[in-house]
Amino acid sequence: xxxxxxxxxxxxxxxxxxxxxxxxxxxxxxxxxxxxxxxxxxxxxxxxxxxxxxxxxxxxxxxxxxxxxxxxxxxxxxxxxxxxxxxxxxxxxxxxxxxxxxxxxxxxxxxxxxxxxxxxxxxxxxxxxxxxxxxxxxxxxxxxxxxxxxxxxxxxxxxxxxxxxxxxxxxxxxxxxxxxxxxxxxxxxxxxxxxxxxxxx
Ligand code: HEC
Ligand code: HEC
Numbered sequence: 001x002x003x004x005x006x007x008x009x010x011x012x013x014x015x016x017x018x019x020x021x022x023x024x025x026x027x028x029x030x031x032x033x034x035x036x037x038x039x040x041x042x043x044x045x046x047x048x049x050x051x052x053x054x055x056x057x058x059x060x061x062x063x064x065x066x067x068x069x070x071x072x073x074x075x076x077x078x079x080x081x082x083x084x085x086x087x088x089x090x091x092x093x094x095x096x097x098x099x100x101x102x103x104x105x106x107x108x109x110x111x112x113x114x115x116x117x118x119x120x121x122x123x124x125x126x127x128x129x130x131x132x133x134x135x136x137x138x139x140x141x142x143x144x145x146x147x148x149x150x151x152x153x154x155x156x157x158x159x160x161x162x163x164x165x166x167x168x169x170x171x172x173x174x175x176x177x178x179x180x181x182x183x184x185x186x187x188x189x190x191x192x193x194x195x196x197x198x199x200x201x
Contacts, residue, residue, distance in 0.1 A: 033102055041106045044099065048111070056117035062158035069116030074150040075108035078174075086174040119154050124199035129192035131185055138177075143200055153200035160194040 036044075048067070052058050056068030067075060081087035082096035099107070140146050143153035152160065166172035168182035168190070182190065 033100055036100065036103050036106055038106075041103065041110055044103060044107060045110050048095075048107075052111075053117070056114060058156075061156040063162075065159050065163075066117060066155060067111045068114035069151070070112060071145040071147075071150055072108045072112035073148055074145065075111055076104055079104045079108065081174045087172060116151070116154060119156075119198070121154070121157060121198045124196050129189065129196050131189060132193055132196065134181065134184075135193075143197055152197050155198060157194050157198035160198060161191055164190040164194060 050059070051064045052067045053064075056066065058064035058066060078087060078092075079096050079099065082089060082092045083099075085093070135143070135152075138146075138149040139152050140149070143151065145151035163172065164182050164185075165187070167175070167178045168185070170179055173179055185193070
């Protein structure tokens with residue numbers, strides 16, 4: 001609850017700051033939007049750092065995922081999905097909608113190029129829990145992700161449990177493969193997978 005309040009307050013400030021450059025960039029009908037400069041992207045990325053962290057560790061890691069070192073195409077698709085409502089989250093939707101279309105790729109590339117932050121999650125059990133072999137065709141053998149799949153190695157345990165449950169419940173339906181796969185597992189099986197994956201480097 002508290003973290004949701006914090007998110008909402010930060011998001012409101014963020015929207016106010018971003019609204020101004022949007023007009024200056026000339027988005028009136030008939031005018032070409034100016035492509036963002038590296039300085040524009042840096043300034044926008046500073047705003048993301050309010051929640052996702054200035055050094056890659058999010059302000060509230062249980063609800064705000066790591067985006068430093070995440071796969072670039074995944075970052076891009078999530079920003080698109082927050083903008084078009086395929087992925088529903090009031091905070092990220094309002095932030096993503098204040099961005100310009102032309103910001104999305106450079107912002108995704110900016111965060112993907114950062115190092116994945118070190119975590120202090122407890123060590124993984126030696127034996128991977130049941131079901132994890134089903135994930136590797138997409139998330140890859142080391143769970144670092146790939147062209148169309150997010151990195152899940154070292155994502156926060158609480159964030160991941162919630163993400164997996166929201167696919168299983170069909171609250172998050174922006175990828176129907178993940179919905180089908182998460183429905184195959186019980187809460188405790190998903191919990192064991194999240195614990196194992198959170199501990200991977
Ligand atoms: C007010 C806090 C806040 C700010 C500012 C913010 N985010 Fe987020 N972001 C969140 C939260 C909370 C989530 C998780 C939402 C959900 O569960 O769908 C999230 C999720 C994401 C995701 C999905 C990651 C994943 O692993 O699925 C991406 C990508 C993202 N944010 C990028 C950005 C970018 C880029 C910016 C700056 C333009 C930004 N965020 C600014 C709070 C914030
Ligand atoms: C058919 C390919 C595929 C398989 C198999 C698969 N995933 Fe995924 N997974 C994806 C894709 C694609 C996404 C991103 C979906 C989106 O756009 O939101 C994803 C997203 C996720 C996320 C959310 C990441 C985030 O940052 O929000 C988690 C957690 C996850 N998968 C875990 C698993 C686990 C655990 C398994 C195995 C039991 C698995 N996945 C199997 C393709 C797959």
